[in-house]
Amino acid sequence: MNIWFISILIGLVFLLQSILGFLQLQNFVKVFRRMSKNGKVLIGKNPKKIHAGSLLLLNIDQDAYIQNASLMKGVTVFARFKRFKKLENKSLPILASSYYELQQFDPLTRECILNAYRNFINYRTGKMSQADWDKNNNFFSLPVFSMWKDMAIIGFNKFSNKVKTLVKKA
DSSP states (O other): OHHHHHHHHHHHHHHHHHHHHHHHHHHHHHHHHHHHTTSEEEEEEEOOSSSOEEEEEEEEOTTOBEEEEEEEEESSTTOOOEEOGGGTTOBHHHHHHOHHHHTTSOHHHHHHHHHHHHHHHHHHHTOSOHHHHOOOOOGGGSHHHHHHHHHHHHHHHHHHHHHHHHHHHO
């Protein structure tokens, strides 16, 4: 009985984490779409597995001045994007190349700014592929769904093997 209780509890926790991760993804999509209406959006990321990670969205104009900035920083799925006014009206190339300017931010934010600048350089030099800036996100391509699909295929294969052995015996 205890093994069933633990299995159900683990399943419920996994399901809750999946739902909260989906809500966090919806927050990203909402903020990204809102910002993309105002022009180009750069994404700077600093993902971490155990420690706090961060994600930065920058609205830039054609001269690479930051019009709007939103930052999501945290360890859990409860992290949400917040407007980051410290970056607004600054030149991204100058910000990324200035040691003094970068030292005003914590290490996670610095890494996001530098990652966004690398993405900006790759975009401007044509080294960024179509997939890097494609706005079409397939919800079912998330890792959770691919894992569920793999589990369903394995379960179906086991079931069909049992049916085949029963048919052969009959």
